[in-house]
Amino acid sequence: MKRIIFLMLIMIASNLLAQTLTQEMMKSENRPKSQFTEYEAVNGYIYKVGDKLKTxxxxxxxxxFLNVFEGSTLTGFEYxxxxxxxxxxxxxxxxxxGTKRTGWKVQMTCKHPTGMMNILIYLEDAILAGEIVSEGYTREKAIKELKExxxxxxxxxxxxxEYARRREELSKYIIK
Structure with a gap:
């Protein structure tokens, strides 16, 4: 009985620590501190631990690449x-x-294809530069889908x- 209660407490505690990182949290003055399992990007797409990113x-x-780095903590990271x-x-x-003065950035650590190193990605900057293929809606993509x-x-x-529902859903990507 004690083991069951102990295991349940551990499961509840791990769920409390895992949370979604949002844009509101990124705009705060203090650095968001937590174990994040999800990130909601500016384009509305939610990236989760375990998801695939395409460069x-x-x-x-x-x-x-200017926003994507490879290496390890022992050898250092390079472009x-x-x-x-x-x-x-x-x-x-x-x-x-990041810092309070320069602002906060979302950094994703990803698996390297060789398995020997890690890849660090500053996600929002990489998406804007085209270094990461975005899964979410761009303004152009939302306009095209609304026209269809x-x-x-x-x-x-x-x-x-149905048209009104789609228009309402896509308008947040078109009007920013």
């Missing part, structure tokens, strides 16, 4: 070269770095209530 093309000279373009990597950890929904409404395939 794009580096935004630096000769295809070097990723263009050989890391278009690979998939798994998110291992979500953390917050309007065409479906005009053809009579969907009704007005």
């Amino acid at each position: 794009g093309v580096g935004s630096g000279q000769n295809g070097m 990723c070269t263009n050989s890391m373009a278009n690979i998939e990597t798994e998110i291992k950890n979500i953390a917050v770095t 929904a309007k065409d479906l409404l005009d053809l009579g395939i969907i009704d007005q209530s």
Whole structure:
């Protein structure tokens, strides 16, 4: 009986420590401190530990990545070269770095394809630079999908209530 109660307390405590990192938490004056298992990006997509990220093309000279680093705590981290373009990597950890003066950044630690090192990604900067392929909606993608929904409404395939629901859902990505 004592073991069951002890195990239940451990399970409850681990759920209390794990939480979603949101944009409101990133804008706060104090650094968000916790064990984060999810991050809600600016585009509304929720990245979770265990999800796959796909790299794009580096935004630096000769295809070097400026927001994606490879290495380990022992050897140090260096910018990723263009050989890391278009690979998939798994998110291992979500953390917050930075200072009050410069602001907070979301740092994701991911598995390296070789398994010998880690990959560090400053997610929002990497998405803006095109170094990480975003899973969420961009403004252009939301406008395109809304136009398709309007065409479906005009053809009579969907009704007005379905169109209104889609418009409401997509408007938060179009109007920022």
